[in-house]
Amino acid sequence: MLNMWNFATPLLLAFAAASAAEPPRFTGSPSCATSMCHGGAGELRHQTTIWQKQDIHSRTYNTLVNARSAQIAAALKIPDATTSTRCTTCHAPFHDVPQAAFLAEITKPTEGVSCESCHGPAEKWIRPHTRPDYSHRDRVLAGLRDLKHLYVRANSCVACHQTVDPALLAAGHPELLFELDGQAVSQPKHWREKGDWHGPKAWLVGQAVALREMSAQLAREKTPSEKLTTPWSASLWLLQKLDGLDSALPALKSAANAAQAHPAADTLARRAAELEWSSELTRQALQRLAKTHTEFADAKVPAAQQARRAERLVLALDRLTAPLDKAALDKLEPDLKDLFALAQSLPDFAPEKFAKTLEVFSRKL
Ligand code: HEC
Numbered sequence: 140m141l142n143m144w145n146f147a148t149p150l151l152l153a154f155a156a157a158s159a160a161e162p163p164r165f166t167g168s169p170s171c172a173t174s175m176c177h178g179g180a181g182e183l184r185h186q187t188t189i190w191q192k193q194d195i196h197s198r199t200y201n202t203l204v205n206a207r208s209a210q211i212a213a214a215l216k217i218p219d220a221t222t223s224t225r226c227t228t229c230h231a232p233f234h235d236v237p238q239a240a241f242l243a244e245i246t247k248p249t250e251g252v253s254c255e256s257c258h259g260p261a262e263k264w265i266r267p268h269t270r271p272d273y274s275h276r277d278r279v280l281a282g283l284r285d286l287k288h289l290y291v292r293a294n295s296c297v298a299c300h301q302t303v304d305p306a307l308l309a310a311g312h313p314e315l316l317f318e319l320d321g322q323a324v325s326q327p328k329h330w331r332e333k334g335d336w337h338g339p340k341a342w343l344v345g346q347a348v349a350l351r352e353m354s355a356q357l358a359r360e361k362t363p364s365e366k367l368t369t370p371w372s373a374s375l376w377l378l379q380k381l382d383g384l385d386s387a388l389p390a391l392k393s394a395a396n397a398a399q400a401h402p403a404a405d406t407l408a409r410r411a412a413e414l415e416w417s418s419e420l421t422r423q424a425l426q427r428l429a430k431t432h433t434e435f436a437d438a439k440v441p442a443a444q445q446a447r448r449a450e451r452l453v454l455a456l457d458r459l460t461a462p463l464d465k466a467a468l469d470k471l472e473p474d475l476k477d478l479f480a481l482a483q484s485l486p487d488f489a490p491e492k493f494a495k496t497l498e499v500f501s502r503k504l
């Protein structure tokens with residue numbers, strides 16, 4: 140069954156809880172930031188400080204006034220990037236929210252990607268979520284988005300981190316490549332992550348959600364360019380290597396086109412988010428991916444396709460090896476570094492060299 144997540148857009152997410160007649164309103168980041176709540180100094184109350192001082196999400200609006208944005212906007216004939224929904228949808232989501240959806244007039248698009256852009260509009264839960272007798276589940280029932288659940292989290296991030304209109308790319312916008320675990324690690328954390336093998340699982344959920352979004356975009360294009368098809372097929376290729384890794388996960392091998400990959404990838408993401416991840420799964424996933432060195436040695440696969448596969452493969456190896464113990468990691472690190480260097484430039488990609496290094500890496504696993 141298809142549901143609303145099958146094509147995530149930031150606005151859709153903002154109103155995820157809005158099917159009722161009275162959608163909950165946004166309260167704005169100042170309402171979270173009192174010193175007794177999330178505006179304090181200690182580890183339990185430092186969320187606003189981290190977001191404001193370290194997290195790029197509080198400055199995404201400012202990006203729209205820099206020189207690069209001016210160039211992109213000029214190429215697209217947009218008079219002002221700070222007021223065009225083609226930019227604000229990700230860089231200043233509050234710009235696209237009607238005034239009636241704000242509780243207070245102080246809420247401004249300049250907040251950038253704000254607390255509620257990720258945690259959901261707070262009107263209905265801002266009071267009850269502070270009750271000492273409330274569990275996480277109670278808060279979620281009150282409307283707080285359940286970002287602890289990796290499927291929900293991946294859907295929240297991917298809405299801004301994967302799909303861009305090809306016209307924006309042609310105008311000079313950076314290409315987006317969603318990778319949940321790595322990006323969650325790079326985002327300055329204002330929370331504590333719990334659970335073993337959280338990283339590899341987040342990686343898999345994120346890759347499946349990214350494939351779903353790419354499939355949705357591809358299926359809508361009448362004459363998709365190679366810029367869309369090559370990354371899509373590389374993502375599908377990567378995930379197909381994990382077919383059968385666990386009996387709870389659906390196989391993608393029969394997904395022959397974007398329309399078929401779309402629901403299959405969504406099911407994979409949902410099931411992966413429920414899976415009990417383990418060191419054994421991590422080991423098997425690494426071995427399967429490393430074995431692809433034989434495919435990189437295959438001269439029949441076009442170099443452009445190989446380069447895209449390598450781009451995703453190195454990120455996968457990086458995330459899957461990250462939680463290994465230090466001795467194992469030390470052994471693999473030099474080859475991993477070389478693989479990253481070899482996958483760095485798409486036009487210069489040399490498949491045979493990559494295949495050789497990957498084979499060495501594979502033997503050390
Ligand atoms: C789908 C969401 C999305 C849309 C729509 C979008 N951006 Fe971005 N933009 C991003 C993300 C995510 C990044 C970060 C990419 C990275 O660093 O890998 C980014 C990066 C950028 C950068 C590079 C960062 C910098 O500081 O120089 C510029 C400039 C930029 N965007 C401008 C724009 C403009 C102008 C528009 C509208 C024409 C726009 N963006 C529309 C998501 C989006």
Ligand code: HEC
Pocket residue numbers: 149195196198199200202228229230232252256257292295296297298299300319321322323325326
């Ligand atoms: C409403 C849109 C939106 C949402 C939701 C969002 N981001 Fe972002 N994110 C952006 C934009 C826009 C940028 C680009 C910042 C810039 O340069 O202006 C960005 C930048 C980043 C960066 C730094 C650049 C990069 O790509 O490495 C990381 C890391 C990141 N986001 C992680 C996340 C994670 C993890 C989530 C989910 C928990 C998330 N983001 C949710 C819009 C969003």
Ligand code: HEC
Pocket residue numbers: 168171177186187188190196252253254255256257258285286287292329330331
């Ligand atoms: C780019 C997305 C994003 C933005 C913006 C964001 N958060 Fe979060 N936040 C997350 C994620 C992901 C988690 C981890 C999942 C969880 O614990 O619920 C989290 C966790 C939290 C937690 C739980 C902390 C813990 O240790 O359990 C609090 C409190 C919080 N955020 C408050 C805020 C406040 C306040 C702001 C704005 C100042 C904010 N967040 C902005 C994504 C975001």
